Amino acid sequence: MAAGKQWKRLLWLKQPFPDTYTDPSFYKQWEKLKIEHGHLRPHSSYRSVLLDLFQFYHMIINTMLLYIIFAWFYHYKYNPILIAASISSVSLIVANKRVPWKSTIIIIFAMLTLSPVLKSLSKTTSSDSIWTLSAWFTTFYIISISALESKILPTNILLSNVTVLSSRLDTSTQVFCFLLICIQINILLPTMEKYFIKNKLKFLHILCVIATHGTVYYFITKLMGVGITIPLGISSLLLLFGIPHYYIHWESYYYKGHPILQQWDAEKPILD
Amino acid sequence: MDRRTYVYWPAGLLRQCKSADEPLVVIVLKTSSSDPLVIAVIEASKYRPVEKPYSEFGRIYSGNVNSIETAEQWRAEYTTICFDPPKVKMMQFYSLEPISLILQNPFEDFGVETTDNSAIHDGTSVFNIRKKWESRLRENIDHLNLYYQHLEVFYKRYAIYKNKSTLNISITDLKLRMRATSVYRGIRCLAFYGAALIRIVAGFVSYVLNWRVLPLVKLFATAQQIDLRCQQLCYIPVQYLRINKNVKLTDLDLRTDENGSIDENDKSSGFTKRRKSHLVLPKALPCETYPDYIRLYNTLWLIINDVSFGATLGTVLYENRITLAQNISTTLKYLLYELPMQVTLILEQNPLGIKLNDELSRFLSSLFLLIIEFTYTGWIRSCIEPETIRQGITVMSHISAVIGFTFTLALAVDFLWIMTLHISLFYMISVKLYHVHIYVLKSLFYLFYGKKQNVLRRRVDDMYFELDQLLMGTLIFTVLIFLLPTLFSFYLVYTVFRFVDLTVKVLLELSLALINHFPLFALLLRIKDAKRLPGGIKFKVYDDHLLISNNPISFFMTFEPFTNVMKSIQRQMFSVETLKMVSQGSVLNVRRDELYRVLYHNLPRHPIDIDLLWKKLKMVMEQDTI
Numbered sequence: 001m002a003a004g005k006q007w008k009r010l011l012w013l014k015q016p017f018p019d020t021y022t023d024p025s026f027y028k029q030w031e032k033l034k035i036e037h038g039h040l041r042p043h044s045s046y047r048s049v050l051l052d053l054f055q056f057y058h059m060i061i062n063t064m065l066l067y068i069i070f071a072w073f074y075h076y077k078y079n080p081i082l083i084a085a086s087i088s089s090v091s092l093i094v095a096n097k098r099v100p101w102k103s104t105i106i107i108i109f110a111m112l113t114l115s116p117v118l119k120s121l122s123k124t125t126s127s128d129s130i131w132t133l134s135a136w137f138t139t140f141y142i143i144s145i146s147a148l149e150s151k152i153l154p155t156n157i158l159l160s161n162v163t164v165l166s167s168r169l170d171t172s173t174q175v176f177c178f179l180l181i182c183i184q185i186n187i188l189l190p191t192m193e194k195y196f197i198k199n200k201l202k203f204l205h206i207l208c209v210i211a212t213h214g215t216v217y218y219f220i221t222k223l224m225g226v227g228i229t230i231p232l233g234i235s236s237l238l239l240l241f242g243i244p245h246y247y248i249h250w251e252s253y254y255y256k257g258h259p260i261l262q263q264w265d266a267e268k269p270i271l272d
Numbered sequence: 273m274d275r276r277t278y279v280y281w282p283a284g285l286l287r288q289c290k291s292a293d294e295p296l297v298v299i300v301l302k303t304s305s306s307d308p309l310v311i312a313v314i315e316a317s318k319y320r321p322v323e324k325p326y327s328e329f330g331r332i333y334s335g336n337v338n339s340i341e342t343a344e345q346w347r348a349e350y351t352t353i354c355f356d357p358p359k360v361k362m363m364q365f366y367s368l369e370p371i372s373l374i375l376q377n378p379f380e381d382f383g384v385e386t387t388d389n390s391a392i393h394d395g396t397s398v399f400n401i402r403k404k405w406e407s408r409l410r411e412n413i414d415h416l417n418l419y420y421q422h423l424e425v426f427y428k429r430y431a432i433y434k435n436k437s438t439l440n441i442s443i444t445d446l447k448l449r450m451r452a453t454s455v456y457r458g459i460r461c462l463a464f465y466g467a468a469l470i471r472i473v474a475g476f477v478s479y480v481l482n483w484r485v486l487p488l489v490k491l492f493a494t495a496q497q498i499d500l501r502c503q504q505l506c507y508i509p510v511q512y513l514r515i516n517k518n519v520k521l522t523d524l525d526l527r528t529d530e531n532g533s534i535d536e537n538d539k540s541s542g543f544t545k546r547r548k549s550h551l552v553l554p555k556a557l558p559c560e561t562y563p564d565y566i567r568l569y570n571t572l573w574l575i576i577n578d579v580s581f582g583a584t585l586g587t588v589l590y591e592n593r594i595t596l597a598q599n600i601s602t603t604l605k606y607l608l609y610e611l612p613m614q615v616t617l618i619l620e621q622n623p624l625g626i627k628l629n630d631e632l633s634r635f636l637s638s639l640f641l642l643i644i645e646f647t648y649t650g651w652i653r654s655c656i657e658p659e660t661i662r663q664g665i666t667v668m669s670h671i672s673a674v675i676g677f678t679f680t681l682a683l684a685v686d687f688l689w690i691m692t693l694h695i696s697l698f699y700m701i702s703v704k705l706y707h708v709h710i711y712v713l714k715s716l717f718y719l720f721y722g723k724k725q726n727v728l729r730r731r732v733d734d735m736y737f738e739l740d741q742l743l744m745g746t747l748i749f750t751v752l753i754f755l756l757p758t759l760f761s762f763y764l765v766y767t768v769f770r771f772v773d774l775t776v777k778v779l780l781e782l783s784l785a786l787i788n789h790f791p792l793f794a795l796l797l798r799i800k801d802a803k804r805l806p807g808g809i810k811f812k813v814y815d816d817h818l819l820i821s822n823n824p825i826s827f828f829m830t831f832e833p834f835t836n837v838m839k840s841i842q843r844q845m846f847s848v849e850t851l852k853m854v855s856q857g858s859v860l861n862v863r864r865d866e867l868y869r870v871l872y873h874n875l876p877r878h879p880i881d882i883d884l885l886w887k888k889l890k891m892v893m894e895q896d897t898i
Binding site: 102114117118121124183 | 628630722739745751
């Protein structure tokens, strides 16, 4: 209490007190701040975080649809034309105005031409390397679609993924159908969902979401048995509801830009 | 003016002074622009005063050169410089710049680095600066070079001082008498008409070979060889006239510039008569004809060498023709047919465990195999048969005995070129494919990221692509990426083939160039009499005087065009740049005619005008008969 000035709880500020000085009003300041700012909720709401996370989860599920279709052709050897025709008709109904028909025709013909080429492209590469490659492509796809602004790179990565996978298929028809379906699903599905959201068709939107999730889980059950699906489902639910808590905890206590925590440091460090 | 004076003493006179007993008078020659040069040393008893430009320098009393009692006008600090007078008749002389053995090229536009120890390659600026600073030294050197002629003029003027009886046995008389005979005249007439005829024929052949629409010279080594010989034949009379008859013939429209003139004082125009009036001081040596002399005899010697080589090797070839033909036949068959075929087949079957795309490799292999089969049955098989080769060797050995070895070598080069046409074709196909592949890949890679290369601004811009463009682009990109290893392996194999092919050709052509342009004369001259090849002057410092001596051209400099060519080849074929070109898919090529243009330095660009030659020859003939 030698000087008349009040001790400030700031670093790197030259104050006329010795280094070991302890201000008596130290604890009182801290309590005051807590009361003042305590009623604010500096963190985001639980609900918004949950919704964002769910969106991310939904996107992963949509990506897995691709593998389901691949497994249909590769493992189960369903008739490709049937599936392709049904999905194409659905997409035609949905997106008759959004995608120009010229592009569609060009793409279809290009794919028709290149299907045999794609089929024999990496025949000498072993299957394992193809699966690895595909896994990496999927990772990059998910990262790029969440992190980047542009839609071009993720689309291209997806297409490379599909191309790489299609070299494992048997006939050119399968390749063509596979390509077609994947493009339709991954481009048209988001378009459809955006349409739903814009026009506030909530019920349809939820229906769509449940349909996709249900397909994926059903398929996992069919392929790998219930023993995998149930733990998977439970763990994904847990993660889905648990991660927002963790996120909020982090945001409350560790995020810089926090009003209380910011009180420790001066704005600019003054180095002598 | 406190300038230090130098007095030039001939070495012989210096020795004479040291061994004399009686007092001697030293007579010097001094012109306005040079330092005094000691002409003669005369016993004091016989001395009579001399007039300008000669003057008395001083007297030596006891054989000690250092204690000269100088006359009044020479009272100054002077330094003795000793020199060995060059014998003009043997074409020795001193020079400040190295003599140029080749006609220089002022427009060095093919990027060949020049060695930096040759002042003659500098542009005119350095030469001019040197001229300004060293003009006094230059004048002195000129006088030194003409020492014996100055002595002759001095003796003509003051005959009393002549103590040696110059036995000029009338070689000139003999010459005159020989020239009067009719046999000589007949031969000379024949030579005259022969020279003109050769000029016409050779000039025409050279013109045809260099025809702008279809320059055979650039395609075939044989054509180049013939062209070289024709041009040399056209140039020989010109050189001969210049050397022997002192006829001033400018090389109009030079392929290169002649930089042999060291004496700028040379005012000889038209006809310089050999005999100078005894009242006029000799001005300068005809130094510019010395390089011509060297070049002319070099050419002649090389041609004779060529023919003798050809005769020897021709007989050797002829004697062993059967075994030689057999061996060559089997080797060529292996190299040109079996090896490419084997390699291509191997490539088709996944060599080294590299996984190549099946269909593409099959397609490329079948393509190349087809070409190999086609060329083999087309012309290679018939040319490689031992019988054909044996006949070829016979013909070549006969030709080489007559025309020279270079011609056979040129024929061999052309034969090889035709035989390896299919390998060049493979290389061209694969390099073009690879280049297009890489180019498209690069462009599509930018598309992958949503960018496009803006060629006008040389940068990469963002661009909005339509959906179909994107999808198509990505599909094609993936396909191309997977096909790249296959194409690259084929490309690599054929690049190696091409490389070996180019190396062999370059080696053969280099040896051809070596035989054609070897600086034999200059080398032997350097060994025999280094004073005839001056490359500058050296000063040696002793206690009481300096010694000036000739610094002959080094052996390295005589081979300069070759080292330039080698550097150029090395840069085109064995450098980091080559690797870059290979990875980008640019065509590997050796620019033949630019390389060998370096070696054509001894010849002017066009042969001399026929009219001019006729006129000069006639003039010379008429002058001789007088």
